[in-house]
Amino acid sequence: xxxxxxxxxxxxxxxxxxxxxxxxxxxxxGEFFALLGPSGCGKTTLLRTIAGLERATDGTIRLxxxxxxxxxxxxxxxxxxxxxxxxxxxxxxxxxxxxxxxVKKAGRADRRRRAKDAADLLGLVGLDGRRPAELSGGQxxxxxxxxALVAEPRIFLLDEPLSNLDARLRLEARTQLKRLQLHxxxxxxxxxxxxxxxxxxxxxxxxxxxxxxxxxxxxxEVFRRPANLFVAAFIGSTPMNLLDGTVRGxxxxxxxxxxxxxxxxxxxxxxxxxxxxxxxPEYLDYSGDPVDSAFVGTVSVIxxxxxxxxxxxDGEDGPVRVVVAEGREPEPGAEGWxxxxxxxxLLYRDGxxxxxxxxxxxxxxxDGGHG
Numbered sequence: 001x002x003x004x005x006x007x008x009x010x011x012x013x014x015x016x017x018x019x020x021x022x023x024x025x026x027x028x029x030g031e032f033f034a035l036l037g038p039s040g041c042g043k044t045t046l047l048r049t050i051a052g053l054e055r056a057t058d059g060t061i062r063l064x065x066x067x068x069x070x071x072x073x074x075x076x077x078x079x080x081x082x083x084x085x086x087x088x089x090x091x092x093x094x095x096x097x098x099x100x101x102x103v104k105k106a107g108r109a110d111r112r113r114r115a116k117d118a119a120d121l122l123g124l125v126g127l128d129g130r131r132p133a134e135l136s137g138g139q140x141x142x143x144x145x146x147x148a149l150v151a152e153p154r155i156f157l158l159d160e161p162l163s164n165l166d167a168r169l170r171l172e173a174r175t176q177l178k179r180l181q182l183h184x185x186x187x188x189x190x191x192x193x194x195x196x197x198x199x200x201x202x203x204x205x206x207x208x209x210x211x212x213x214x215x216x217x218x219x220x221e222v223f224r225r226p227a228n229l230f231v232a233a234f235i236g237s238t239p240m241n242l243l244d245g246t247v248r249g250x251x252x253x254x255x256x257x258x259x260x261x262x263x264x265x266x267x268x269x270x271x272x273x274x275x276x277x278x279x280x281p282e283y284l285d286y287s288g289d290p291v292d293s294a295f296v297g298t299v300s301v302i303x304x305x306x307x308x309x310x311x312x313x314d315g316e317d318g319p320v321r322v323v324v325a326e327g328r329e330p331e332p333g334a335e336g337w338x339x340x341x342x343x344x345x346l347l348y349r350d351g352x353x354x355x356x357x358x359x360x361x362x363x364x365x366x367d368g369g370h371g
Contacts, residue, residue, distance in 0.1 A: 002064030002077075002154040002187055003029040004050065009059035011045055011211075019045040021211035022059070027189060029064075032181050034198040035191045037208035038234070043191045044159055046208075050189065051080050051157050063155060074103075078155040079148030083163055085140050087132040093119065093143050094128040100151040118146040122180070138169045145180070156181070158190035162197060174200060195235055199223060207231050224344075229276060229351045238281045238310055241320050242348075243295075245277045252277060252347065255295050255317040259345060268354060269347065276348040281310060283344035284322040287337040288330060294337040295320040299330045313338055 004027040011020040019042045027033045035043040048054040050061060052073035061069045068076050079100075087096050098115035106114070119128060122142040132140055141161060148156060161177070162170045178201050181188050192198050198205050199219040207215045207222060207230075215227040226232035232240045245254030247269050252259045254277040261269065269275065287294065297313030297320055309329045313320045313336050322338040330336050347354055 003027060004155065004187065004189070005060075005062040005065075006050075007060050007062075009046070009049065009061065010057045011042075011049060011054060012057045019211050020049065020056075020059075023211065023213060025206060025213065025216075027187060029187055030185045031187055032178075032201060032203045033187075033189045034202035034205045035189065035208060036193070036195060036198040036205050038193060041208040042211040043193075043208050045211075047080075047157050047159055047189060047191050050076075050155070051078050052076050053080075076155070077153050078157055079151060079153035080157040081141075081144045081148045081159065081161045083160045085132075085144040085164075087140060087143060087147075089132050092129050092131060093124060093135070096132070096143055097146045097150050099147060104151065114150050115146075118150040119143075121149070122146045123176075136169075137165050138173055141165065141173055142176075145177075149184070149186075154187065156186045156188040158188065160191055160193070163192075163194070170197075177201065196237060199235075207234065225346065225353065226278070227353050229278075229348055232278050232346070232348070236280060238305075238321060238323060240278050240280050241284075243277045243317065243320070245275050245347075247271055247273045247275060255315050255320060256297075257293060257295050259293055259340065261347075269349065273349060275354070278346040278348060279340050279344055281321040281323045283341045284320075284338040285341065286311060286322050286324045286328070286330065287339055288334065289337070291337045291339050294339040296335065296337050299332050299334045299336050302329050302332065311336070 006023060006025040009020050009023045012018050023046065035046060037043050045054055049056050052071060056069055060067055063076060088099065094112065094115050097118050098111040101111040101114060119125070122145055124139065124142055124146065127135065127139060135143065144161070162173050165173055174197060202219060204216065204218055205222050206213045209230055215222055215231045222231065222235055226235055229242065232242060243255045245252045247261060249271055250261050252261055252275060259277065295313065295315055297315035299311060300314045301312040303310040307326050309324050309326065311322050311324050311330065313322065320338050
């Protein structure tokens with residue numbers, strides 16, 4: 001295992017396209033770390049640069065204290081799983097898994113033994129002689145994982161390894177991947193655009209935009225306290241309600257409601273300041289009766305999510321969405337109130353989180369990040 005220390009990492013492609021912008025990042029030994037963001041944010045470029053498949057324009061990459069910035073991929077001791085798995089179609093499962101050992105000129109008997117052990121670890125028993133075309137998507141994914149692990153790398157790099165699977169297989173593979181990483185304890189960095197994947201798997205998440213890290217933290221921190229409006233709008237399977245408001249003394253006038261300014265923010269936000277009020281639909285409670293300090297609107301849309309429903313209230317300043325438990329959905333056209341739970345309202349000013357109704361969590365000194 002090894003830790004990763006990245007400082008000032010910049011990648012500029014011909015034509016001036018800046019994929020990574022002076023990025024700083026630390027990944028701890030044995031950590032399961034996610035790079036999360038929309039397409040084009042630089043997350044795959046960062047992963048490939050760590051692997052040595054892309055050459056950094058500037059900055060340094062250290063693996064376990066060794067500067068590997070100019071090392072070729074073969075000297076970095078990393079294992080990588082690509083999005084399309086990149087299996088050799090003419091090779092059997094066992095030969096595909098053993099290929100990295102063949103490149104390292106390991107003996108035939110040693111290659112076969114280690115490849116068999118890796119196949120067994122990934123639940124590929126009985127598939128040794130098959131070729132990729134004879135495997136399901138989930139089986140191909142496990143072959144790719146076994147191939148990356150067979151050489152016992154210090155760092156495990158995963159580029160959207162679950163994106164080619166259907167929803168059910170993705171959920172099963174996600175659980176298997178988490179168990180595997182916990183079992184091996186190997187430092188793992190994986191790229192995903194699927195926030196549910198990142199929230200479920202990662203010890204920490206870096207949310208990226210335009211080659212920079214916009215927030216770095218645990219899944220709980222990133223979900224509950226987005227550091228800026230970009231992260232607030234991006235994170236969450238049901239989008240956060242982001243509503244324009246104005247500070248009026250000890251209250252915030254927002255979407256027809258008067259919400260109290262949190263006590264810890266009263267000295268930091270001047271009277272008359274324009275703010276954005278953010279609250280997740282999961283942190284609102286629906287009421288069919290009038291409630292003070294609540295958003296009011298008319299039920300316009302009900303979207304069933306399985307064990308709950310997402311209810312949209314059309315208010316005077318736009319829609320507000322609230323998650324309602326199964327069986328408690330209101331009727332379309334009814335008047336309703338969305339009541340924020342204590343400690344769950346966030347206020348943003350100039351795009352940045354300025355306060356919340358619970359004390360702000362200071363970033364750890366080891367948390368790297370630029371922007």
